[in-house]
Amino acid sequence: MGGLENGATNNQNSSPTTTKPTKTGLSPDSMINLDQGDPTLFEPYWRKVGDKCTLVIEGCDLMSYFSDISNICRFLQPQLGDALKRLHRVVGNALTEDRLIVVGTGSTQLLRAALYALSSPADRHPVSLVAAAPFYSGYKDQAEFLRSGLYKWEGDAHTFDKDGPYIEVVTSPNNPDGAIREAVVNRGEGKLVYDLAYYWPQYTPIIQPLDHDIMLFTFSKCTGHAGSRIGWALVKDKEVARKMTEYMQISSIGVSKESQIRAAKILGVLGEGCRTADSENFFEYSHSILKERWERLRNVVKNSRVFCLPKYPRDYCNFTGKYMDSNPAFAWLHSKEDIDWESRLREHKIIARSGERFGASPKYVRISMFSPPEAFNLFLERLSAIIDNTIGNVVT
């Protein structure tokens, strides 16, 4: 699910520039925002692809509320359903056979649809919602902001010991730390929602096609098209899919058709590009960008006596047919020093998100690896300077 939450801003240039800005408006004293996961760095690929992804919509197209009234999710454009099935088959990251697809306004809306579908209005007590720490900071906001009586955020799955029904969100690869995960609580009354936003080959080796009851994906993190707000759920149970669709209906009477047919087109081109070897496919392109960024970041951090980064096992990727590294969308920077790193980085004009927001210590901080190139370069320069100034374990 998205790396974007309430209260953050995308202003890469929020301080007055007293020195010459670069072409992106950044100057050496600009604030750089690495709080969010706005994946615009993949844009050059889609520019290069040209007309194949161009969408033309006439004024009289797509006017009805409905897309396919024979489908449980009657808001789903059939061409999007088809493109999603083809893509999952090509990538091999999730089983789609005998699943229902529910489309959402991003996977954000779908998570709440799943909570609605898995909770029981008849129950006097709300169902507990948990995720293993460090967990995506947005889950808590989403569970709490309407003070719903259907579900209650109970925090870290590792320490959850309440009796009764519960829902565990399993985020794999995890946001913020990139780890591959399984369920933690494992009790009979539990229901699981897998948030697989980052289970794509640019971020992590595709080990196997996953086969869970509810699996959430998002267009944003697959291709970088965050502005389209398209997410999808692969759902085994018909009644759960029906209730998730009911949620969509009551909360927004469906999902933008324009975005759906655009996602269908782009995901179709992506899937086709993976099957033919005549040019670099999107996953190769995005993987190479992230890999280079991770190498440069690791090179900076390795000189540090203060910081460290998670290590990820090299694994065989069924999609590429090679052993691959993980290159997550976020760096989960950990310091040995007992310092609030969000505040400290902010003094150095780097906006990142404190570990506290993810149910962890403020000694952790999450850094988006998705920033524009100039912002990423400036980040590495500033991080190097911080590290150079902390050689004797004295953090300035």
Add this chain to the structure above:
Amino acid sequence: MGGLENGATNNQNSSPTTTKPTKTGLSPDSMINLDQGDPTLFEPYWRKVGDKCTLVIEGCDLMSYFSDISNICRFLQPQLGDALKRLHRVVGNALTEDRLIVVGTGSTQLLRAALYALSSPADRHPVSLVAAAPFYSGYKDQAEFLRSGLYKWEGDAHTFDKDGPYIEVVTSPNNPDGAIREAVVNRGEGKLVYDLAYYWPQYTPIIQPLDHDIMLFTFSKCTGHAGSRIGWALVKDKEVARKMTEYMQISSIGVSKESQIRAAKILGVLGEGCRTADSENFFEYSHSILKERWERLRNVVKNSRVFCLPKYPRDYCNFTGKYMDSNPAFAWLHSKEDIDWESRLREHKIIARSGERFGASPKYVRISMFSPPEAFNLFLERLSAIIDNTIGNVVT
């Protein structure tokens, strides 16, 4: 707000066809669905307009989450904001000066954003939500489906007598009955949300530009583009707009950009068409369709000793510069007989929505005036037959 709610289906042909179907798939024994307000009947106009409304989107366009980070509603595409201001100025239905625009996934999402913005999480008790009966049936569903502790549906504003803060939704023209409305409760602690989905010249004379604190509109009912899921709020107070945007952020991280730029284009063409007199503008076209349907329906109903329809005052329309009738999107059919008309009409293969769903008696029934032409014709035939069979007040 939309005429579409949970549980309804759009199947115009749900019974097996034993006789020859028409080109829309309707046969004399097809069920016809007049439950919903799916405004596809305006499609021919947009087909006729041709290339002016055609939208072309490249694969690399619109990728970021953000549209304008200098705006409180940073998800709003600037060209949509501009088009909306121009259109409201041309039509004269709402003031936009010194207002903030918040975009939503339909006005459905915006109503809940407004409830979030106007309620106080610090309060121990939920704020009361009311609307004068007959009220849009979706308000209750939207207020209750998540069992929110922020607000509580209290039903009919006319009978509301609880102390404390409340929110009144004022729907004008009203869904289901087309009446022009003002607030009913009028107490100091009250906050008002105006749902103005149908305050456009095809439905009602535009008497004055409205000037309320929160005014909701939707693309669906303005032009018929329901599939785009675009709504907007005109908001006076900055803090309310900020909280409504926060709601959008937590619930769906913004609103489809593809739909926004398409709405901007189509609403721009619509506004431009109203300023030049070289061809029929959309409001003239849609008004003439609805006017003709209403005349035909009134002709059928006038023979009835059982049914009656609301009468609307003829009023001077500032937009057209003429005295005009109202031609609402729904017919609010009232019977003098004490009969559950939803059930009775269903026996005659007409799906409509009972008055009970709107906080009224089952002697009322809401009929969508938006159905495809063949369905509307068949409806009038069947209604005539029902009326012919009830001459002596014996309803068969």
